[in-house]
Amino acid sequence: MDQRDKRSKAHRDAGTELAIESAYKLGKPFLVVDIKEIVSATEITNWISSNKIAVLNVSGPCERNCIGIYVRVYNLMMEMLAVTEDEQRSSFVNCR
Numbered sequence: 001m002d003q004r005d006k007r008s009k010a011h012r013d014a015g016t017e018l019a020i021e022s023a024y025k026l027g028k029p030f031l032v033v034d035i036k037e038i039v040s041a042t043e044i045t046n047w048i049s050s051n052k053i054a055v056l057n058v059s060g061p062c063e064r065n066c067i068g069i070y071v072r073v074y075n076l077m078m079e080m081l082a083v084t085e086d087e088q089r090s091s092f093v094n095c096r
Contacts, residue, residue: 019059029053035060035072041079048080 012020012032023030029051033039048056058077063070 013061013065016060019057033076035069035076039076041076041083044076045080045083 016032020030020032022028031044031047033044058073060066060073061069
């Protein structure tokens with residue numbers, strides 16, 4: 001089973017499919033998140049860390065095709081940054 005078979009079964013638009021195919025062809029790790037489901041910011045930041053992601057590409061349907069997606073993704077990204085900040089703060093405290 002290749003990596004593409006592991007992706008979410010959620011309905012995806014053509015742009016999302018193109019991003020998945022491009023990542024696959026370039027041998028880059030990718031994670032498909034269905035923003036309509038409960039998503040753990042910690043799980044995503046752990047995936048980013050374990051895959052040593054330096055540049056994160058976020059893609060998906062546009063607001064006009066998926067009303068409310070901008071706010072949901074924005075909020076998730078803010079949660080992810082908070083998790084990362086908390087982890088950095090914890091590691092700094094542990095170094096003292």
